[in-house]
Amino acid sequence: MSKTSLKHKVAIIGSGNWGSTIGKIVAENAKEHKKLFETTIVMWAFEEDVDVPNDPGLWEKLGAGPVKLSHAINTVHQNIKYLPGVRLPDNLVANSNLQDTVKDATILVFNLPHQFLSMTLSQINGYHRPYARGISCIKGVDVADGTVTLYSEMVMEKLQIYCCALSGANIAPEVVAEKFCETTIGYDSPPMDYKERDGSPRDNRVKVDEQRQSNSKPTHIKLSPIPKEYPPVESSLLKTLFERPYFQVHVVRDVAGVALGGALKNIIALAAGFVTGKKWGENTKAAIVRIGVLEMVEFGRTWFSKSVDERTFTEESAGMADLIASCNAGRNYRSALRSVEKGVPIEEIEETELGGQKLQGISTARAVHEFLSKEGKLDKFPLFASVYEIIENHQSVEKLPSLLRKDPKAQN
Amino acid sequence: MSKTSLKHKVAIIGSGNWGSTIGKIVAENAKEHKKLFETTIVMWAFEEDVDVPNDPGLWEKLGAGPVKLSHAINTVHQNIKYLPGVRLPDNLVANSNLQDTVKDATILVFNLPHQFLSMTLSQINGYHRPYARGISCIKGVDVADGTVTLYSEMVMEKLQIYCCALSGANIAPEVVAEKFCETTIGYDSPPMDYKERDGSPRDNRVKVDEQRQSNSKPTHIKLSPIPKEYPPVESSLLKTLFERPYFQVHVVRDVAGVALGGALKNIIALAAGFVTGKKWGENTKAAIVRIGVLEMVEFGRTWFSKSVDERTFTEESAGMADLIASCNAGRNYRSALRSVEKGVPIEEIEETELGGQKLQGISTARAVHEFLSKEGKLDKFPLFASVYEIIENHQSVEKLPSLLRKDPKAQN
Numbered sequence: 001m002s003k004t005s006l007k008h009k010v011a012i013i014g015s016g017n018w019g020s021t022i023g024k025i026v027a028e029n030a031k032e033h034k035k036l037f038e039t040t041i042v043m044w045a046f047e048e049d050v051d052v053p054n055d056p057g058l059w060e061k062l063g064a065g066p067v068k069l070s071h072a073i074n075t076v077h078q079n080i081k082y083l084p085g086v087r088l089p090d091n092l093v094a095n096s097n098l099q100d101t102v103k104d105a106t107i108l109v110f111n112l113p114h115q116f117l118s119m120t121l122s123q124i125n126g127y128h129r130p131y132a133r134g135i136s137c138i139k140g141v142d143v144a145d146g147t148v149t150l151y152s153e154m155v156m157e158k159l160q161i162y163c164c165a166l167s168g169a170n171i172a173p174e175v176v177a178e179k180f181c182e183t184t185i186g187y188d189s190p191p192m193d194y195k196e197r198d199g200s201p202r203d204n205r206v207k208v209d210e211q212r213q214s215n216s217k218p219t220h221i222k223l224s225p226i227p228k229e230y231p232p233v234e235s236s237l238l239k240t241l242f243e244r245p246y247f248q249v250h251v252v253r254d255v256a257g258v259a260l261g262g263a264l265k266n267i268i269a270l271a272a273g274f275v276t277g278k279k280w281g282e283n284t285k286a287a288i289v290r291i292g293v294l295e296m297v298e299f300g301r302t303w304f305s306k307s308v309d310e311r312t313f314t315e316e317s318a319g320m321a322d323l324i325a326s327c328n329a330g331r332n333y334r335s336a337l338r339s340v341e342k343g344v345p346i347e348e349i350e351e352t353e354l355g356g357q358k359l360q361g362i363s364t365a366r367a368v369h370e371f372l373s374k375e376g377k378l379d380k381f382p383l384f385a386s387v388y389e390i391i392e393n394h395q396s397v398e399k400l401p402s403l404l405r406k407d408p409k410a411q412n
Numbered sequence: 413m414s415k416t417s418l419k420h421k422v423a424i425i426g427s428g429n430w431g432s433t434i435g436k437i438v439a440e441n442a443k444e445h446k447k448l449f450e451t452t453i454v455m456w457a458f459e460e461d462v463d464v465p466n467d468p469g470l471w472e473k474l475g476a477g478p479v480k481l482s483h484a485i486n487t488v489h490q491n492i493k494y495l496p497g498v499r500l501p502d503n504l505v506a507n508s509n510l511q512d513t514v515k516d517a518t519i520l521v522f523n524l525p526h527q528f529l530s531m532t533l534s535q536i537n538g539y540h541r542p543y544a545r546g547i548s549c550i551k552g553v554d555v556a557d558g559t560v561t562l563y564s565e566m567v568m569e570k571l572q573i574y575c576c577a578l579s580g581a582n583i584a585p586e587v588v589a590e591k592f593c594e595t596t597i598g599y600d601s602p603p604m605d606y607k608e609r610d611g612s613p614r615d616n617r618v619k620v621d622e623q624r625q626s627n628s629k630p631t632h633i634k635l636s637p638i639p640k641e642y643p644p645v646e647s648s649l650l651k652t653l654f655e656r657p658y659f660q661v662h663v664v665r666d667v668a669g670v671a672l673g674g675a676l677k678n679i680i681a682l683a684a685g686f687v688t689g690k691k692w693g694e695n696t697k698a699a700i701v702r703i704g705v706l707e708m709v710e711f712g713r714t715w716f717s718k719s720v721d722e723r724t725f726t727e728e729s730a731g732m733a734d735l736i737a738s739c740n741a742g743r744n745y746r747s748a749l750r751s752v753e754k755g756v757p758i759e760e761i762e763e764t765e766l767g768g769q770k771l772q773g774i775s776t777a778r779a780v781h782e783f784l785s786k787e788g789k790l791d792k793f794p795l796f797a798s799v800y801e802i803i804e805n806h807q808s809v810e811k812l813p814s815l816l817r818k819d820p821k822a823q824n
Contacts, residue, residue: 283591400592
């Protein structure tokens with residue numbers, strides 16, 4: 001690696017609590033690996049006026065009135081709106097100009113609310129380097145319009161660059177507080193960056209959703225090779241960029257599995273919340289998690305066929321660990337629990353108690369139900385199907401155990 | 413099955429809370445499947461004097477003074493000591509005479525505290541039918557004398573009968589309250605009960621610990637075939653005997669994995685308790701569970717070689733589900749949490765707060781450490797090794813994350 005003359009310039013797209021947390025991690029690593037990365041990490045901050053917390057130190061530097069978020073980050077090295085109280089590294093620099101943020105970057109880290117991704121990509125397109133590489137830290141998958149799209153695929157299609165995915169049991173405030181955790185990077189090493197061993201150029205097309213069985217036609221994109229003056233972007237470089245002593249990275253080849261885990265877990269967390277609300281205890285909740293993992297595996301197989309590795313769900317942080325954390329403390333879990341305690345539909349909790357935030361479990365359960373029913377495969381997914389029935393008020397929570405008895409594995 | 417003229421007689425050996433719970437399940441099923449099973453289920457109760465709870469209904473029938481446990485069960489159909497308040501089926505009959513309980517039984521269900529198994533088997537030996545079949549519901553494995561012995565193996569060796577195992581996320585009071593849960597039966601269909609398809613008799617020897625790699629010599633036992641007047645004992649019969657609407661049974665062929673899961677989870681639950689005590693949050697705990705499952709898989713492979721199926725740990729109730737329940741609410745988890753909160757060694761909690769009960773996690777961690785260090789394989793088990801170091805006060809809980817960074821999978 002030491003023969004290369006250029007360094008990677010990393011840009012973070014997004015500066016919410018998870019974006020700022022990943023920004024902190026990447027900035028810490030850039031400082032420690034000066035041969036591989038430019039030290040300054042630019043983080044795009046959607047420009048908004050934010051209130052200054054009631055802290056004399058902050059008031060002294062920022063004044064008392066509302067300030068621009070990027071100005072605050074660069075002045076006091078704190079994201080005073082989304083991660084108040086956390087000191088960010090000096091080499092993490094906020095920029096409110098999106099095109100300016102991406103224009104020299106060779107590695108783009110996408111970490112913004114999923115609903116803004118598509119529009120943001122349109123604004124980036126044409127301003128980014130054609131040989132840049134992307135990594136999506138956005139949880140879950142896009143389930144609009146009757147199809148499942150990975151956010152990494154969306155990046156690939158819109159920007160014509162390779163993009164991989166990062167996901168895991170990573171509640172942002174705990175990560176930023178440097179409490180030990182793990183994450184998974186799904187990286188399927190596109191066959192394009194460098195030459196074959198015999199020196200011949202590799203086929204540099206990547207089939208987007210190569211193994212996809214249903215609904216969408218495979219799209220081929222032609223990737224531009226990274227100039228050889230840069231250190232190669234491969235799994236070890238990604239590990240160096242993201243791993244910290246408190247944030248252990250495991251790289252797998254299964255991008256779809258990594259992304260799917262972060263979406264499907266929310267359906268299961270709703271079921272776990274219903275069960276805890278009913279005071280059915282730890283045995284029942286553990287059964288829900290177990291059945292949920294197996295339905296994740298089955299869904300991965302049904303939807304993405306060969307490209308999904310079931311061990312992503314049963315063994316990785318992006319699978320079972322993220323699921324466990326979500327079923328113990330996630331927003332979907334807590335809201336479902338509350339809906340049972342109050343005896344109201346879950347959508348009422350969503351509307352009245354979440355300050356405008358949406359429950360991913362509800363939209364994912366509906367989308368998954370739509371696909372499965374179109375494919376005639378609902379009977380293989382009793383848990384996903386039951387959660388849908390409960391959300392739609394076709395079944396009461398009371399019925400959940402009897403609906404689960406359709407579990408094909410339990411039938412022997 | 414309807415051609416058979418005799419019915420199975422099922423005996424439960426043990427009448428604690430889990431024994432009585434399984435007794436209730438088996439008695440319910442015997443009543444529903446009169447062609448397969450004798451309706452009366454005899455449950456051996458270790459004879460002890462028990463106090464009658466302060467309940468006028470009970471006092472009227474039992475008197476106010478201490479009574480024999482078996483007399484109480486048969487008079488008021490309640491285990492007033494170990495499951496007070498739960499109505500047991502009328503066809504579950506307690507018997508304080510062990511030899512009398514087993515003498516006509518064709519299926520023996522072992523469900524007593526593990527430390528009494530060996531002695532109890534000695535008392536049974538010679539009084540049981542030679543063709544009886546056993547199932548052990550005793551959690552975990554025996555780790556005495558530098559070797560791992562499954563309780564099912566202990567039954568096989570001492571009584572020269574086939575024995576399988578049942579384990580899962582099955583906290584007894586929740587099961588007896590008929591809250592939905594799952595369990596796993598490990599049954600490796602010994603090649604002896606009936607003839608080959610061509611009519612020739614099968615080899616009816618079963619190798620005890622056939623695949624065991626270390627420490628003990630394989631023992632061969634010669635099983636007696638079950639008279640053909642009885643319904644065959646096979647996985648479907650076991651499912652019929654144990655499955656209830658609230659207690660879903662999945663049968664796998666991996667007896668060792670089913671038993672090991674119930675032992676190793678206790679080490680991991682200690683780590684989860686330390687983490688929660690430190691307030692390191694849900695990410696860290698989920699990481700502990702994930703690493704723990706992988707160490708279970710590795711331990712199974714190391715110790716039992718080919719006979720262990722890793723999916724028992726990653727997909728079954730006896731594996732990951734039981735682990736999750738234990739890491740959310742088990743005794744080992746709660747005690748480890750308390751030791752951190754109070755800033756005292758875990759053994760002090762064991763001695764002062766558990767009313768004489770022992771923490772299985774401590775003895776299992778020590779035994780597992782002894783095996784692994786003898787085999788030179790400790791470095792493949794950073795979590796098991798760290799828990800041992802913390803228990804022995806060689807390391808502080810504070811060091812747990814750095815000790816875990818040895819996780820070989822995280823190293824890529």
